[in-house]
Amino acid sequence: MRKVIDWNRDWLFVKGSWQNTDVSSPIDEQVKADGTGFTCEKVNLPHTWYTDEDYYQGEAVYQKKFEYMKSKDTRTYIKFYGVDKVCRIYLNGTEIGGHEGGYNIFALELTDALITGTNLLTVLVSTDKKLHVSPISGDFAVFGGIHRKVELVETGVDCFDTAYYGCDGVIVQTRVSEDGKGEVWGRTEISLTDENKKYKVRYSLTNNGKESLSNDHNSDTQLFSKTYSIEELNRSFSNANEISNLAEHKFTLKKVLELDSPIFWNGLDDAHLYTMTVSLLADGEEVDSVTKEVGFRRIAMDADKGFFLNGEHVKLHGVAKHQDSCGVFSAATMDNWKEDMGLIHEIGANAVRFSHYPHPQEVYSLCDSMGFVVWAEIPMLKLPEDDELFENAKVQLKEMILQNMHHPSICFWGIQNEIAIYGEFPYMAEKMHVLNDLVHELDGTRFSTCANLNVVHSDSTLNQVTDTTAYNIYYGWYYGEFADHGKFLDEFHKVNPAMPLGISEYGADTNTVYHSDDPKVNDYSEEFQALYHETVYPMMAQRDFVWGSFVWNMFDFTSPVRGAANIKKRNIKGLVTFDRKTRKDSFYYYKAMWSKDPFVSIAGKRYVNRAYEAMTVKVYSNQESVTLEAAGKEYIERTVNGSAVFKDIPLTMGKNKIVARAGEVSDHTIFNRVEEPDKSYVYVDQNPGLNVRNWFLDEESEAQLFPEGYLSIRSTINDLLASKEATAVIDKRMPDVGKELRDMVGTFTLEKFFFYAKPDYTEEEMKALNAELTKIKA
Numbered sequence: 001m002r003k004v005i006d007w008n009r010d011w012l013f014v015k016g017s018w019q020n021t022d023v024s025s026p027i028d029e030q031v032k033a034d035g036t037g038f039t040c041e042k043v044n045l046p047h048t049w050y051t052d053e054d055y056y057q058g059e060a061v062y063q064k065k066f067e068y069m070k071s072k073d074t075r076t077y078i079k080f081y082g083v084d085k086v087c088r089i090y091l092n093g094t095e096i097g098g099h100e101g102g103y104n105i106f107a108l109e110l111t112d113a114l115i116t117g118t119n120l121l122t123v124l125v126s127t128d129k130k131l132h133v134s135p136i137s138g139d140f141a142v143f144g145g146i147h148r149k150v151e152l153v154e155t156g157v158d159c160f161d162t163a164y165y166g167c168d169g170v171i172v173q174t175r176v177s178e179d180g181k182g183e184v185w186g187r188t189e190i191s192l193t194d195e196n197k198k199y200k201v202r203y204s205l206t207n208n209g210k211e212s213l214s215n216d217h218n219s220d221t222q223l224f225s226k227t228y229s230i231e232e233l234n235r236s237f238s239n240a241n242e243i244s245n246l247a248e249h250k251f252t253l254k255k256v257l258e259l260d261s262p263i264f265w266n267g268l269d270d271a272h273l274y275t276m277t278v279s280l281l282a283d284g285e286e287v288d289s290v291t292k293e294v295g296f297r298r299i300a301m302d303a304d305k306g307f308f309l310n311g312e313h314v315k316l317h318g319v320a321k322h323q324d325s326c327g328v329f330s331a332a333t334m335d336n337w338k339e340d341m342g343l344i345h346e347i348g349a350n351a352v353r354f355s356h357y358p359h360p361q362e363v364y365s366l367c368d369s370m371g372f373v374v375w376a377e378i379p380m381l382k383l384p385e386d387d388e389l390f391e392n393a394k395v396q397l398k399e400m401i402l403q404n405m406h407h408p409s410i411c412f413w414g415i416q417n418e419i420a421i422y423g424e425f426p427y428m429a430e431k432m433h434v435l436n437d438l439v440h441e442l443d444g445t446r447f448s449t450c451a452n453l454n455v456v457h458s459d460s461t462l463n464q465v466t467d468t469t470a471y472n473i474y475y476g477w478y479y480g481e482f483a484d485h486g487k488f489l490d491e492f493h494k495v496n497p498a499m500p501l502g503i504s505e506y507g508a509d510t511n512t513v514y515h516s517d518d519p520k521v522n523d524y525s526e527e528f529q530a531l532y533h534e535t536v537y538p539m540m541a542q543r544d545f546v547w548g549s550f551v552w553n554m555f556d557f558t559s560p561v562r563g564a565a566n567i568k569k570r571n572i573k574g575l576v577t578f579d580r581k582t583r584k585d586s587f588y589y590y591k592a593m594w595s596k597d598p599f600v601s602i603a604g605k606r607y608v609n610r611a612y613e614a615m616t617v618k619v620y621s622n623q624e625s626v627t628l629e630a631a632g633k634e635y636i637e638r639t640v641n642g643s644a645v646f647k648d649i650p651l652t653m654g655k656n657k658i659v660a661r662a663g664e665v666s667d668h669t670i671f672n673r674v675e676e677p678d679k680s681y682v683y684v685d686q687n688p689g690l691n692v693r694n695w696f697l698d699e700e701s702e703a704q705l706f707p708e709g710y711l712s713i714r715s716t717i718n719d720l721l722a723s724k725e726a727t728a729v730i731d732k733r734m735p736d737v738g739k740e741l742r743d744m745v746g747t748f749t750l751e752k753f754f755f756y757a758k759p760d761y762t763e764e765e766m767k768a769l770n771a772e773l774t775k776i777k778a
Contacts, residue, residue: 002159002288005152007078008045012063013145014038015049015056023122024093027063046331048084048145052569055141055560062123062146070116075155075191077162079107081360082148083123084330086131090122100133100392102142103357103379104399105166107153132388134396135379137422138356139571140322141558143330148360157193159288160280164189165402170278170290172406173253174297175445182262182296185253190280200281203256205274205294207263251442264310265295265408268350271371276406293368295408301447301468301500303493306547307411309373315541316373316548317594318351319344319575320505322557323359326579329558334362339580341366344554347575347587348594353504353550356381356417358400367409375449375504375550376404377414380435382421383428390431397435401442410446413439417451417504418472420462423718429461436465451504454479454488458495468547469496472505476532477521486539493545503540505552507573508532511565512584515607515681524565524572524683526606530585534641537593551575551590561740565683588620592642600626600660603643605669609678610651615671617646623662630658711773713750713766717741719778720750729772734761 012027016038022030028040049056068076078089085102088095091113099106127144135142153162160169171187188201263272273293280288300308307316321344325336337360344352352372354363357379367374378396383389397415404410415435419428432450439448448466454473456462463469471492475484485506492501508521510529519528533551540549556567556574563569570578575587588601603618619626626644628635631652637644649658651673659668706712711719711726720726721741731738737759741750754766 001156001286002290003154005154007064007150007152010064011043011045011047011146012040013043013047013049013060014040015058015060018059018061018088018124018126021061021122021124023090023095023124024120026065026120027061027122045150046082046145046147046328046333048143048147048329048331050141050143050145050329050558052558052560056144057127057129057142059124059126059128060144062125064121066119066121068114068116068119070114073157074111075157075159076110076114077107077153077155078110078121079105079151079153079162079166080146080148081105081150082146083125084127084144084147085135085142086126086128086133088124090124092120100131101379101396101399102127102133102147103359104396105361105403106399107163107166107168109163132386133392134389135356135381136389137382138379139559139561140356141324141329141560143324143558145331147330156287157191158197158199158280158282159191160278160290161189161191165399167402168290170292171253171402172276172278172292172294173443173445174294174406174408176262176264176296176298177258180261182259183255184257184259184276184294186256186278187251187253188278188280194282197282198284200284202279202281202286204277204279205257205259206277207274259296262296265297265368266371267309267314267373268371271295271369271409273368273408292406293365294406295368297408299411299446301547303498303500304545306500306544307373314350314373316351316502317541317590318349318353318373318548318550319347319554320353320355320550320552321554322355323357324558332360337363337366340555341370341372343576343580343583344372345370346595346597347554347591348596349554349590350594351375351548351550352554353377353414355553358396358404361403364404364407364409368407372409373411374407374409375412375414376400376410377412377417377451380416381418383416383419383431384422385425385427390434393435394438397438398442401439405443405446412447412449412468413443414449414451415439415466418453420456420460421453424456424460424462426461429465432462432465449502458492463492463496463499468500468502470502470504470550472552473503474506474508476536477508482532482535485536486543489539489543489546493543500547501545502547503549505550506536506540507552509564509572510584510586511567511572511683512577512582512606513680514565514683515604525681526585527604529573530589530603533586533589534643537590538641541593555580585620589642592620592622592639595622598623598663598665600662600665600667602658602660602667602669607681608670609672609674609681611674611677612651613673614648614650617649617658617660619644619646619660619667621660621662621665623665625662627661628658629661630656705770705774707774709778711776711778713754713770713773715773715778716749717753720773723776725776726773729776730769733765733769733772734759737761 014027027038030038049060082103086100088098091110094113096113097108127142162168169189173185175183177183265272273295276294277289277291279286298310307314324330325332353375378400380393436448447468449468449470450466451470451472452462476482508529509524510526511524512526514525516523516525516527519525519531540546553574555576556570556572556578559571560569562571576583585603600619600621620643621639625636625638628646630649635646637646653673656671706714
């Protein structure tokens with residue numbers, strides 16, 4: 001029978017070139033060419049080598065020495081839940097395999113290379129940017145390392161093939177028929193040894209520990225008691241005495257169970273789950289089994305009305321999140337995931353977009369049990385004409401779907417995010433059609449989707465590939481005005497009336513130490529982030545044809561190229577800070593709009609010092625009205641768009657206690673009236689970088705600095721990188737900038753890059769670079 005062993009303790013780790021490593025000997029005993037030894041670190045998994053001080057992109061080595069007693073009756077596998085992002089694996093000096101892609105599960109068989117006694121497992125890991133493995137760009141960190149757990153799996157010689165696409169040899173999908181019956185469709189990949197034995201596969205479905213249905217499938221019976229023969233499964237015994245698939249190019253599932261009246265998985269209302277156990281029998285004896293949690297639900301989409309779950313319309317209001325947590329980055333554990341999902345539940349979201357790559361199995365399982373609708377996706381963020389990169393994307397997509405299609409929470413498979421950010425080209429839609437077809441071949445029960453950005457026009461062919469389309473839009477933050485959100489939505493629906501539209505990202509950055517009574521874009525105040533969300537979210541919520549929206553982001557996350565608002569290495573658009581300790585005011589806005597749990601929360605609590613006689617107090621709440629108590633008086637206001645606003649609340653010098661109540665819930669805070677405005681609340685850029693407006697006095701001098709038909713710092717990164725002459729100039733004058741540009745947003749201008757990244761160059765040096773670029777024809 002299958003035995004799973006925790007394999008996460010007592011590893012050795014060292015950064016360094018693979019070429020310098022002898023995979024057949026312990027790394028801590030090896031001597032480098034210069035005569036020195038390796039400086040090894042003892043680590044437990046999961047582990048990442050990333051630190052904010054050292055964004056190392058390169059090669060590293062992990063090793064584990066272990067004792068083992070080999071048995072002729074046992075097959076042994078090692079199962080990795082995520083190695084970021086490319087690895088080669090050796091056992092006792094023999095290469096046993098590898099994997100390309102940092103986020104999906106994979107397993108390798110160790111049996112033949114194992115010995116009785118001391119064994120040495122070596123894992124070579126690389127995040128080298130030259131690798132043809134996605135992601136090759138993105139506004140997030142590729143952390144590196146064995147950043148998810150590892151297991152040693154022992155089975156009998158007859159077993160489900162643990163190594164098959166990381167699925168443990170068992171793939172399960174549920175459906176609901178037109179007449180409301182629950183169907184289980186399955187596929188097994190099996191490794192067998194004896195042609196004379198009679199093998200069966202049994203599917204058992206239990207509900208709260210009670211068996212609902214159990215079918216033994218054999219060649220002697222029909223329908224529910226049918227067992228698929230070797231021929232029926234398109235398989236035969238191979239020379240290695242393993243079952244091989246004779247029709248690998250065509251993926252198929254077979255209906256194995258049918259349940260007359262299933263209890264539906266119904267999102268937040270009732271996330272009902274069943275337990276599916278698939279067992280392998282040899283001559284009537286169970287020799288292996290795999291268990292998965294499943295659920296039955298029906299989903300539909302209407303371009304005018306939106307998303308439907310089990311026949312009922314559900315407006316998806318959700319958040320997006322990255323994988324990293326404070327202190328551990330991508331090497332997060334169940335405690336981190338439970339904390340995150342608890343906060344998402346608190347805010348009242350009913351959907352989660354897990355960006356921009358597959359997340360751990362445990363996270364999807366949490367969503368199954370908590371009732372969140374999930375968008376899962378592969379890390380396709382840049383798509384050059386690179387066949388090797390594209391073939392890897394197909395593998396990552398297949399792994400993600402096969403490993404996760406049993407999760408009822410997953411309703412969307414995402415195949416790309418902002419691939420046109422470096423320019424839109426005809427081949428992109430062609431390749432996306434290939435990925436879209438692969439989604440439908442593997443899993444026709446869910447929607448394919450994508451995330452385009454604002455430079456992709458409504459009539460683009462990229463909007464005609466997937467079942468649904470979504471957009472990342474930032475009107476009022478990076479470009480345009482708040483009102484442009486609504487204009488964009490209406491224009492898209494007019495051009496594409498048959499294409500369901502969602503919003504996959506929208507948001508604004510804030511540092512919660514900054515505050516303003518008159519918030520403006522780029523002041524990074526908590527009040528501006530709140531104003532942004534309070535203004536743009538209703539535009540999505542009020543349009544039925546927008547099937548859903550996902551706030552970018554639920555949590556601040558790691559982005560090594562960022563440095564906004566004096567917070568280094570973070571994208572700070574989160575509704576919650578990176579350490580999960582602070583719920584920003586915008587968090588409470590969405591809680592007011594989404595959550596059913598009664599609450600009140602006074603806004604601006606961190607904006608304590610106020611230099612005026614009277615102030616406006618805003619209270620977020622999902623109750624009809626709020627009562628405010630201040631200086632012995634009560635004020636009552638109705639709640640509109642998630643908040644009750646109280647104007648002209650008098651302040652006396654010193655501390656002023658404010659209490660907000662609605663029914664049984666309350667909140668309180670202290671505002672301190674002071675003589676002079678507190679300047680610490682105002683964001684002052686300590687490294688203002690580039691301010692081109694100071695370079696010219698009028699339009700004529702501006703035209704001389706940036707002549708038409710020539711390159712300049714106002715050219716897009718795409719245009720600059722397309723010119724060998726321009727890249728040579730940049731690399732010569734600012735080599736670190738040249739390096740960063742190759743990983744940056746292609747539709748950004750160099751001027752905008754200087755504004756956000758703030759490289760360590762003087763304005764005169766930037767002027768000199770611009771002068772050289774303007775000698776090059778565009």
